[in-house]
Amino acid sequence: MAQQDDAVTLNNGVRMPRLGLGVARVPDAEAAAAVAAALEMGYRSVDTAKDYGNERGVGAAVRESGIPREQVFVTTKVWNADHGYAPALRAFDAGLERLGLDYVDLYLIHWPVPSRGLFQETWRALERLHADGRVRAIGVSNFEPRHLALLMKEGSVVPAVNQIEMHPRLQQQRLRDVHRRYGIVTEAWSPLAKGGALEHPTLVSLAERHGTTPAAIILRWHLDLGNVVIPKTVTPARMRENLGAASLAPLPPADIDAIGALDAGERIGPHPDTFGDPAGTEPPG
Template sequence: MTQPMLMLNDGRKMPQLGLGVWQMPAEGTAEAIATALRIGYRLIDGAAMYGNEAGMGQAVRDGDVPRDEVFVTSKLWNDQHGRDRTLRAFDATMQRIGLDWLDLFLIHWPAPQQDLYVETWKTLIELRDQGRIKSVGVANFQEPHLHRLIDETGVAPAVNQIELHPSFNQPAMRAVNRRLGIVTQSWAPLGRTADFDAAPVAQAAVRHGTSPAQVIIAWHLARGLSAIPKSQDSGRLQQNFDALKLRLTDAELDEIDALDSDARTGPDPDVFSG
């Protein structure tokens, strides 16, 4: 199956659908990613805080898919902001992963109380210019944080990864990212299953003969979002990937849009520092 790609503002392309490895046990990470790569996934989203970067790198190194065909992401945790700490943390990430470069490196949270995210962003740009990272981005950044990065460096993030699912679908932040030329990537894209029983999702699943998870993933893709659902189960990995074939109607998409109720499940980026 052809993997749809999203164009980033730095001229590179990123697979639209990927595998997230948050809360994936370190001992099972390599096997889950190896299965995902065999199925056809080409985007793997990890982070230093997840504690499984080594398994992520092992799966990519040992797999049959050429390195330049796998889009590997990791993230910098909040206690590593600031130039020197960012450089040390990135070196540690690369040592754990064991790859020559990262396709995407993100500032995991803005942690605005520290007031170091601009300095940290400048350091990511430096690493990109050295060729150690192909693209740089952020996660959980709000509009003021994004504008400050761009105003002070002239460089917009390629990606802003934010919590996004039908009951918290963030139309305002999606519009901000779009205006700034930033790809929106959805974490917790399945809403931790809370949206599975919502009428528009459940009814669409019955009509199309699919699972609720497939309906929600298809909604993300139809709305131009990148989605990174997590699973270690080979059957669910395949089902999630098969959502690439599902086409929802405009009416179904609009009904799922209407589920938005500001039901955030994670921390508030304006106050969270980890």
């Protein structure tokens, strides 16, 4: 898994930008405007999902941007209700139609929903889509080590990406160690903890020392760890601030250690072992 600062090479050779735009639960029209603005200022990766309800807006912005399709990395996901081999294939067809694109760069299983016991069948569908060339890379989201182990026991393709909740208060070291062992890229959703980490004194102090913002420091930390990040925002000023993190110098080891000390195992979203169960929790915003 070779990597440069602007992109990472996935385990199948596909190049993925390391800093993209997240649009979780942003309404369709607002997502279209946000993605258009982001692409204009230099973003080349956008992360959507069926569950976000904005694939149409994202696809329209990509198509109308004037940027060659091969230069924009589009990720979407199969939702919990569509687990299983045939349902996942149908869900992909419907999502591709909503996007209005010829292919997807990265297709993920959004949640494992282990209580249904279907994510291995869903993975077989993703393997089929990849083999058919309709998806350039396939991966998972919110998978724990045991879910990954079951997937790879029966599957023939190692996931290229696992998109997980990760931020200074939830650093997921054990899971990242598993990723490293198998050549799976760690992609952080909610990398800023919905803004909840921005006022921590350690991060404020580091930002002041480096002449930047806490958000930029956190994103630079993610990049220094080798993560892909998809901070969610529809505000152009914050988009520019987030994108600027890639231009910051790598943090010194002492700063990496200082942020590492903030890990408290605190989730802001549901736990992958239970989300999707009948009595489970609501999805993250």
